[in-house]
Amino acid sequence: SQQGEEDPQALSIQEGENATMNCSYKTSINNLQWYRQNSGRGLVHLILIRSNEREKHSGRLRVTLDTSKKSSSLLITASRAADTASYFCATDEIYNQGGKLIFGQGTELSVKP
Amino acid sequence: EPEVTQTPSHQVTQMGQEVILRCVPISNHLYFYWYRQILGQKVEFLVSFYNNEISEKSEIFDDQFSVERPDGSNFTLKIRSTKLEDSAMYFCASSEARWDLEAFFGQGTRLTVV
Numbered sequence: 001s002q003q004g005e006e007d008p009q010a011l012s013i014q015e016g017e018n019a020t021m022n023c024s025y026k027t028s029i030n031n032l033q034w035y036r037q038n039s040g041r042g043l044v045h046l047i048l049i050r051s052n053e054r055e056k057h058s059g060r061l062r063v064t065l066d067t068s069k070k071s072s073s074l075l076i077t078a079s080r081a082a083d084t085a086s087y088f089c090a091t092d093e094i095y096n097q098g099g100k101l102i103f104g105q106g107t108e109l110s111v112k113p
Numbered sequence: 114e115p116e117v118t119q120t121p122s123h124q125v126t127q128m129g130q131e132v133i134l135r136c137v138p139i140s141n142h143l144y145f146y147w148y149r150q151i152l153g154q155k156v157e158f159l160v161s162f163y164n165n166e167i168s169e170k171s172e173i174f175d176d177q178f179s180v181e182r183p184d185g186s187n188f189t190l191k192i193r194s195t196k197l198e199d200s201a202m203y204f205c206a207s208s209e210a211r212w213d214l215e216a217f218f219g220q221g222t223r224l225t226v227v
Contacts, residue, residue, distance in 0.1 A: 033215055042220035043156065043204060088156065098161035098169020099144050099211045105155045 006089055006104040014112050019076040021107040023089030024069075030092045032065055032072050033101065037086045046074075046087075051094075081113045115139045117219035119205050125225045126195055134190045134222045136205030145188045146206040146216060147180065149173070156204065162188065163211070195226045 006023045013019055023032070034046040049056045049065045049072065056063045062075040076083055086108050090101035118137045126132050138145050147159040161168040162180055179191045188207075192199055202223050206216040 035218070040202075040223075043206075043218040045215045045217060048215045090156075096169070098167075099146065099163075099208065099216075100158040100161055100169055100171070101146075101148075101216060102158065103148075103156040 012110040028094040119219035138207030142207035148204045149201040
């Protein structure tokens with residue numbers, strides 16, 4: 001798989017349920033970021049977790065990072081219909097000089113009211 | 114809240130024509146980026162720019178592409194001779210610093226080459 005691969009590719013849940021999305025990557029990283037994209041719109045930054053951090057919270061979002069497994073998860077608790085969007089992880093590789101982010105294919109989340 | 118703004122939101126151009134996509138990064142940011150997303154595909158890095166020069170570019174960013182910061186506020190991406198496969202959403206992003214700080218993205222310019 002490529003750097004920053006998410007699974008599942010699509011997730012459909014009911015409002016109020018939790019949604020968990022996973023991201024795997026291959027190389028060592030400085031940080032990993034999660035972004036949200038509503039259909040056809042721009043990317044909204046959700047949360048950044050550094051390589052020396054294991055867990056981070058922001059509102060209803062909880063991100064974990066396991067550098068030994070090269071994986072991260074994004075948990076959205078008590079989901080709402082407005083959370084319907086695509087979610088991408090993006091990695092900042094450790095030897096990257098230019099600051100580029102490598103994005104995964106994304107998870108398409110659908111929250112049914 | 115400060116934001117990255119991009120213009121136009123949608124541009125249609127004839128194959129072979131030159132296009133310039135414009136971006137105004139967040140004012141105190143020093144690092145600027147262009148990414149693109151072909152419909153249904155992942156977001157791909159094109160180029161990063163710092164201190165008035167390219168820091169890094171991808172294989173996609175060939176001689177047809179160029180970037181410029183013509184003044185203190187704008188950051189542009191030029192495609193000299195567009196091809197059909199250049200049709201995509203182009204995102205500009207900026208960040209305050211290189212290390213461990215998030216990149217903020219604009220709403221994108223949808224480029225359609227016909």
